[in-house]
Amino acid sequence: MQKTWRWFGPKDPITLEMLKQIGVEGIVTSLHHIPNGEVWSLEEINKMKDFIEDHGLVWSVVESLPVSESVKYGGEDRDELIEKYKESLANLGKAGVKTICYNFMPVLDWARTDLEYPNPDGTSNLYFNRAEFAYFDINILKRDGAEKDYDEETLRRMREEVAPKMNVKAEKRLVDNIIVKTQGFVNGNISENDLNPVEKFKGLLGLYKGIDKKQLKDNMAYFLNAIMPVCDEYDINMCVHPDDPPMAILGLPRIVTCDQDIQDFLDAVPNKHNGLTFCAGSLSAGAHNDVPALAKKYAKRTHFVHARICNVMPDGDFKESTHLDPRLVDIVKTFEKENPEVPMRVDHAPLMLGDEKMGYNAGYSFHGRMLALGMVSGIMAAVASQS
Numbered sequence: 001m002q003k004t005w006r007w008f009g010p011k012d013p014i015t016l017e018m019l020k021q022i023g024v025e026g027i028v029t030s031l032h033h034i035p036n037g038e039v040w041s042l043e044e045i046n047k048m049k050d051f052i053e054d055h056g057l058v059w060s061v062v063e064s065l066p067v068s069e070s071v072k073y074g075g076e077d078r079d080e081l082i083e084k085y086k087e088s089l090a091n092l093g094k095a096g097v098k099t100i101c102y103n104f105m106p107v108l109d110w111a112r113t114d115l116e117y118p119n120p121d122g123t124s125n126l127y128f129n130r131a132e133f134a135y136f137d138i139n140i141l142k143r144d145g146a147e148k149d150y151d152e153e154t155l156r157r158m159r160e161e162v163a164p165k166m167n168v169k170a171e172k173r174l175v176d177n178i179i180v181k182t183q184g185f186v187n188g189n190i191s192e193n194d195l196n197p198v199e200k201f202k203g204l205l206g207l208y209k210g211i212d213k214k215q216l217k218d219n220m221a222y223f224l225n226a227i228m229p230v231c232d233e234y235d236i237n238m239c240v241h242p243d244d245p246p247m248a249i250l251g252l253p254r255i256v257t258c259d260q261d262i263q264d265f266l267d268a269v270p271n272k273h274n275g276l277t278f279c280a281g282s283l284s285a286g287a288h289n290d291v292p293a294l295a296k297k298y299a300k301r302t303h304f305v306h307a308r309i310c311n312v313m314p315d316g317d318f319k320e321s322t323h324l325d326p327r328l329v330d331i332v333k334t335f336e337k338e339n340p341e342v343p344m345r346v347d348h349a350p351l352m353l354g355d356e357k358m359g360y361n362a363g364y365s366f367h368g369r370m371l372a373l374g375m376v377s378g379i380m381a382a383v384a385s386q387s
């Protein structure tokens with residue numbers, strides 16, 4: 001696999017010079033300054049590409065070229081937005097940047113309740129607490145009928161363990177973690193500048209009234225069918241990111257959650273340019289997924305790999321595991337054998353050794369990711385020595 005790194009552009013405190021020193025071969029980035037839905041001009045693309053290449057690196061993957069909400073729910077302006085998306089793709093193709101990661105998650109890109117969950121060794125991790133998430137849904141969003149989406153045990157934990165600890169500050173932190181800090185930097189719907197994120201969020205949820213899984217799948221197929229001619233012309237590989245976590249949340253449908261879903265979107269638009277971002281971490285956050293088996297099944301349809309893996313607790317909470325987890329070793333082995341050229345980046349590593357003071361985007365520490373890259377590189381070297 002090609003060793004890549006998610007870099008957030010010239011304002012990222014982690015510089016390309018630093019990345020060269022730690023063995024990174026390719027860069028994963030986006031034009032974060034261009035608002036969602038606007039065309040990426042060839043000029044802006046080339047500016048970024050030249051900057052990366054001037055540092056002796058290559059722009060391996062775009063993560064992400066965001067799909068506007070209206071394309072997902074099928075709004076009136078979707079065809080117009082898809083035309084703009086096609087223009088951006090054509091410009092990327094002309095510049096030679098040909099692997100494009102996107103997602104089809106309604107409203108919320110990825111979700112965690114805690115961004116600095118302390119570990120016994122002094123590091124901290126991202127964490128998803130189901131009972132805290134239920135508290136956000138039921139008591140903060142006050143979504144109609146939310147209670148019925150949670151099992152009895154989660155509701156008991158919410159009442160007995162979460163609610164007594166809540167106050168204005170704790171609620172604000174939960175809102176920040178779930179819909180603000182995890183969204184802004186991925187060009188999501190809510191940013192740190194929004195004065196009332198909860199109200200804005202409720203409005204966005206309203207856009208999906210009446211949209212079920214089937215409708216969302218149809219909308220994804222509509223989008224893919226529309227863009228495939230451009231992908232064919234420029235040999236662009238589209239790779240959808242699985243839903244994180246891989247299940248319906250907040251009453252919203254999610255459609256890239258399991259084996260069947262993956263098979264469905266691949267079958268819906270049978271074109272080699274329609275592929276997957278194999279985010280082992282997202283898929284592993286659902287106990288229903290056997291992620292090493294999915295890697296074997298879909299290695300050849302994968303255009304981009306996110307290396308990380310989660311442990312799901314019996315109560316449905318989950319947390320990232322070490323990058324040396326045997327399941328990840330197995331997955332790395334699979335990709336090294338089945339798709340050795342595929343770009344891979346390590347994902348969501350702990351905060352450690354001063355990372356916590358640096359204000360990095362949630363999940364994107366420097367020391368934590370550097371250690372993770374060292375671990376995955378070690379696994380790759382061991383696999384190479386055995387073959």
Ligand code: DNO
Nearest residue numbers: 064101102103109110186241
């Ligand atoms: C979170 C990321 C996601 C991912 C997008 C791709 O850390 O894995 O935000 O970049 O879903 O579109």
